[in-house]
Amino acid sequence: MKLRYAPTSPFVRKVMVTATETGLLDRIEKVPSSVAPTKPNDEVAKENPLVKIPALVTDDGLVLYDSPVICEYLDSLHEGQKLFPAPGKARWVALRQQALGDGMMEAAILARYESVRPKEVCWADWIEAQLRKVRGAIASLEAEAENGTLRGPLTIGLVTIGCALGYLDFRFADLQWPQKAPALARWYGDFAERPSMKQTAPADPK
């Protein structure tokens, strides 16, 4: 399988963590790809007209995106403990947590895109509105860490939340989320020790 890849994308990281946790990592060939919101990229557009990564080309030639679709596909290829629980409450909770993590990453990325615009068209209100969503998500996850819904078997929800928090540490350290969410910070401290997380920690190219 071929995966459109960038080491700094939290959505790519989700897929890499999923591939590692499901034992599929050695079947994935990484295709380094760079996308930016206002730059065309014809190579990526051929696979995903939305010009976003990750995108996966399966061994059967099927093109899949976005990250929830790729992760669910990968989860169908192994016989171990599933990251996507069978239909029922556990599945709906995991998918809702995935949506929360994805939404945090999207809001943080929109804030970042705004901050790197030409200065004269950068709007502070937009950045603040996106970061308000991020802070709201952190507060909500702190409640989940306290009430125990982040415990239990590994799911795609927990993988996504872990990658979202990792992205905040990488690009938004000045938010200082761990100080505002101590129970969540304890959960993340353990989660970040998983080999799948340590092997995929984001870094800017040198």
Add this chain to the structure above:
Amino acid sequence: MKLRYAPTSPFVRKVMVTATETGLLDRIEKVPSSVAPTKPNDEVAKENPLVKIPALVTDDGLVLYDSPVICEYLDSLHEGQKLFPAPGKARWVALRQQALGDGMMEAAILARYESVRPKEVCWADWIEAQLRKVRGAIASLEAEAENGTLRGPLTIGLVTIGCALGYLDFRFADLQWPQKAPALARWYGDFAERPSMKQTAPADPK
């Protein structure tokens, strides 16, 4: 079930079309809700910290978002033809089509949000970049209309594509997508005749 609702949101429309097609419409209570990207909304934030609609509160008190999660949940509640096929190629195609339709809506909405900013911080390059994604998606869907992958049983992929095209007609009629994608326009002409689509056509409040 209670659904955070707005008549102009294409993501809400997806859920309403899904509820109609699966025979669940009369179990849904609509809670009119208005969200905008830079305005706080504490009521919606209590259910979805990302402050987006739709959000669904189930009869068991579970809060679900975003639209793919809500639609898959609804699809689990009925015994008819499923909109989410069982794992296998049909499912991956349907989920990829859903991601494409959702991505078109997101890009179009980002272009719209940009266009209603204070004029001095409105960036034409951003609008153009989002509309380039929309045009790319239309070209890709035209190929799908020609090669037959939009035929077959109703899936969440087709529902999402239909709602995305309906949103373009509603807010971006000047894109004139049907002239650039005649096979897709024929497909949509039939699709838009479904009662579920006619009953959910978007309109601005009078």
